[in-house]
Amino acid sequence: MAYVAVKGGERAIDNAHAWLAEERRGDPALPDLTLPQIREQLGRAVDRAMAEGSLYDPDLGALAVKQAQGDLIEAAFLLRAYRTTLPRFAHSRPIDTAAMQVERRISAVFKDLPGGQILGPTYDYTHRLLDFALAAGDLVPHAPKAHAPQEPMPRVPDILRAEGMMEADAPDDAEPGDLTREPLTFPADRDVRLQALARGDEGFLLGLGYSTQRGYGGSHPFAGEIRMGEAAVEIVPPELGFAIDIGDVVVTECQMVNQFKGSKTVPPQFTRGYGLVFGFSERKAMAMALVDRAMRAEELGEDVTAPAQNVEFVLYHSDNIEATGFVEHLKLPHYVDFQSELQNLRRLRAEVERAAEAEQSPSPVAAEGRGEGAAPPTPHEGAVP
Amino acid sequence: MTHEMPQDDPNSARRRWMSVLARADAAAIEIRLGACPPLPAHERVRGPESGLVMVRGRAGGTGAPFNLGEMTVTRCSVRLPGGRVGHSYVAGRDQRQAELAAVLDALLQDPDYAPRLEAAVIAPLEAAQQARRAERAGKAAATRVQFFAMQTMRS
Numbered sequence: 246m247a248y249v250a251v252k253g254g255e256r257a258i259d260n261a262h263a264w265l266a267e268e269r270r271g272d273p274a275l276p277d278l279t280l281p282q283i284r285e286q287l288g289r290a291v292d293r294a295m296a297e298g299s300l301y302d303p304d305l306g307a308l309a310v311k312q313a314q315g316d317l318i319e320a321a322f323l324l325r326a327y328r329t330t331l332p333r334f335a336h337s338r339p340i341d342t343a344a345m346q347v348e349r350r351i352s353a354v355f356k357d358l359p360g361g362q363i364l365g366p367t368y369d370y371t372h373r374l375l376d377f378a379l380a381a382g383d384l385v386p387h388a389p390k391a392h393a394p395q396e397p398m399p400r401v402p403d404i405l406r407a408e409g410m411m412e413a414d415a416p417d418d419a420e421p422g423d424l425t426r427e428p429l430t431f432p433a434d435r436d437v438r439l440q441a442l443a444r445g446d447e448g449f450l451l452g453l454g455y456s457t458q459r460g461y462g463g464s465h466p467f468a469g470e471i472r473m474g475e476a477a478v479e480i481v482p483p484e485l486g487f488a489i490d491i492g493d494v495v496v497t498e499c500q501m502v503n504q505f506k507g508s509k510t511v512p513p514q515f516t517r518g519y520g521l522v523f524g525f526s527e528r529k530a531m532a533m534a535l536v537d538r539a540m541r542a543e544e545l546g547e548d549v550t551a552p553a554q555n556v557e558f559v560l561y562h563s564d565n566i567e568a569t570g571f572v573e574h575l576k577l578p579h580y581v582d583f584q585s586e587l588q589n590l591r592r593l594r595a596e597v598e599r600a601a602e603a604e605q606s607p608s609p610v611a612a613e614g615r616g617e618g619a620a621p622p623t624p625h626e627g628a629v630p
Numbered sequence: 631m632t633h634e635m636p637q638d639d640p641n642s643a644r645r646r647w648m649s650v651l652a653r654a655d656a657a658a659i660e661i662r663l664g665a666c667p668p669l670p671a672h673e674r675v676r677g678p679e680s681g682l683v684m685v686r687g688r689a690g691g692t693g694a695p696f697n698l699g700e701m702t703v704t705r706c707s708v709r710l711p712g713g714r715v716g717h718s719y720v721a722g723r724d725q726r727q728a729e730l731a732a733v734l735d736a737l738l739q740d741p742d743y744a745p746r747l748e749a750a751v752i753a754p755l756e757a758a759q760q761a762r763r764a765e766r767a768g769k770a771a772a773t774r775v776q777f778f779a780m781q782t783m784r785s
Contacts, residue, residue, distance in 0.1 A: 299699040300682075302701065328682060333681060334682065334683055335684075336683065337686050342687070343691065346766065362774065390771070403692065414690040414692050416692060417694040419694060443696075478685055480703075487639075487645065490648065491703055492721025500690065500691065521687045523698070523699055
C-alpha cells in the first residue's frame with residue numbers, strides 16, 4: 246500500500262515544487278531580487294541564517310534566504326546541508342576579539358572605559374515607528390564620520406580581572422570538541438556547549454535567557470560588554486608552517502558579568518557568561534551569554550533547578566534544524582502506525598462496551614445512556630525518539 | 631584586525647601580501663594586473679578548490695578554544711616554470727581569486743617580479759582595504775558617546 250502511495254505522489258510532488266518556485270518568484274512583473282540586494286539590504290536575515298546554519302558565507306547566506314523565501318530556519322537548514330558537500334581544510338586559530346575592527350562596543354557597567362562607548366549602527370534609541378520614507382524608496386543616507394585615532398579597546402572582563410574581581414580564565418589549548426564530527430554526549434564540557442549555543446536557535450535561547458532574568462536560575466547579570474565588528478581569521482596551513490590571514494568574519498560578542506558568592510576555595514568575585522555569534526546579532530549573543538552562565542551552575546556549586554541550568558535540556562532542544570526535523574516529521578505518512586492505533590482503539594472500545602453490556606445486562610434500559618458517549622480517547626503518547 | 635606583523639618574523643612580507651590578496655576579489659586583482667606585463671604560464675598543483683575552515687573562538691575571549699562555526703574558503707597551489715611554488719587560502723568561493731593569489735604568491739617570492747607587482751598590485755589593493763577600514767572606523771568614531779555634561783559644567 247505504502248509503495249503504491251509513493252508512486253502516486255510523484256507527479257503531485259513535482260507540481261507542488263513547480264508551484265513553490267512560481268510562488269517564490271512572486272509577481273513576475275516585479276524585478277527579481279538579486280543576491281547582492283539581499284546581502285546588502287537584508288543583512289540581519291543573512292546573519293541569522295549563517296549563525297544558525299553554522300556556515301559563514303554572506304553570498305551563500307543571501308542565496309539561502311532567497312531560496313527559502315525568507316524562512317530563516319529553512320535557510321539555515323539549506324546552509325547546513327550545503328556544508329556537508331565541502332571538505333574541511335583546516336581549523337582557524339582562535340579569533341582575537343580584542344583586536345577586531347570594532348564597529349560597536351558598549352558597556353553597561355563602566356561609563357568611561359578605554360576606547361569609549363561606540364554605538365555603531367544600532368536600533369537602540371530608535372522610536373520603532375514605521376518609517377514611511379523607506380516605503381517611498383531610493384533613499385541614500387549618509388553617515389557622518391569623525392576623525393578617530395584608534396584607541397585600544399580592552400575587553401571589560403579583562404579590565405575587571407586585572408583588579409582581581411573577575412574569575413580567572415586561563416587559556417587552555419586542549420583540542421575542543423566538535424559537534425559536527427562527534428555526537429553530543431553528557432556531561433558536555435563548556436567548549437561543546439558554546440558551539441551548540443553559537444549555532445542554536447535565537448528564539449529558543451532568547452526565551453531561556455529571559456527565563457533566567459525572571460527568576461528561573463537567575464544570576465544577576467550585567468552586560469559587561471557587547472562588541473561587534475570584523476575579526477581576522479588565521480590558519481596555519483601545513484604546507485606553509487606559519488599562520489596566514491584568510492579574511493574576516495563579522496562577529497558579535499557579549500560578556501555578561503554575574504555575581505558569585507564565592508566558595509570554600511574561591512573568594513567572592515564576578516563570573517561570566519559568554520556569547521559569540523557570526524554576524525551582527527546582539528540579541529542572540531546576549532541570550533547565549535545568559536544561557537552559558539546558567540549552564541555553569543553545577544561547575545560553580547549553584548543549585549540546578551531551572552530549565553536554563555539543565556545542560557541536557559538546553560543542548561537537546563537548542564538546535565532548530567534538529568527540532569524542525571522532529572516536529573515536522575509528524576506530517577510525513579504515518580499510515581501504518583495510525584492504522585494500528587486505530588485498531589487498538591476499536592479493540593479497547595469493543596472491550597469497554599462488552600464489559601458495560603455484561604454489567605448492565607440485568608437492566609438493558611440503564612445501559613443505553615452510558616454507552617452513548619464515546620469512551621475518552623486514550624492520550625496519544627507520541628512517537629518515541 | 632591583526633596587521634601588525636612582528637618585525638623579526640621571516641615570513642612577515644609573505645603574510646602581508648597573502649592577507650591583502652585574501653581580501654581582494656578576482657575582479658579587483660585583475661584590474662591591478664592590467665598595468666603589468668602578462669603573467670608567466672603556471673601549472674596548477676592543487677585546486678583551485680573550495681572547502682571549509684572551522685572558525686574557533688575562546689570562551690570569554692581569553693579562555694579555552696571552542697568551535698564557533700565554519701566558513702567557506704578556497705585554496706590553490708601553483709608552480710611556475712622556474713619551479714617556484716605559490717599557495718593561497720582565501721575566504722569565500724572565488725576560485726579565480728584563489729588561483730590569481732597563488733600565482734602572485736609565487737611571483738612575489740621572485741626578486742625579478744616582486745617590486746613591480748608590489749607597486750602595481752599589492753600596495754594599491756592594501757591602500758583600498760585600509761581606506762575601507764578607515765571609512766568604517768570613522769563612522770564608528772562618530773557614534774562614540776561623548777559625555778559632554780562634564781564639559782558643559784566646566785564652561
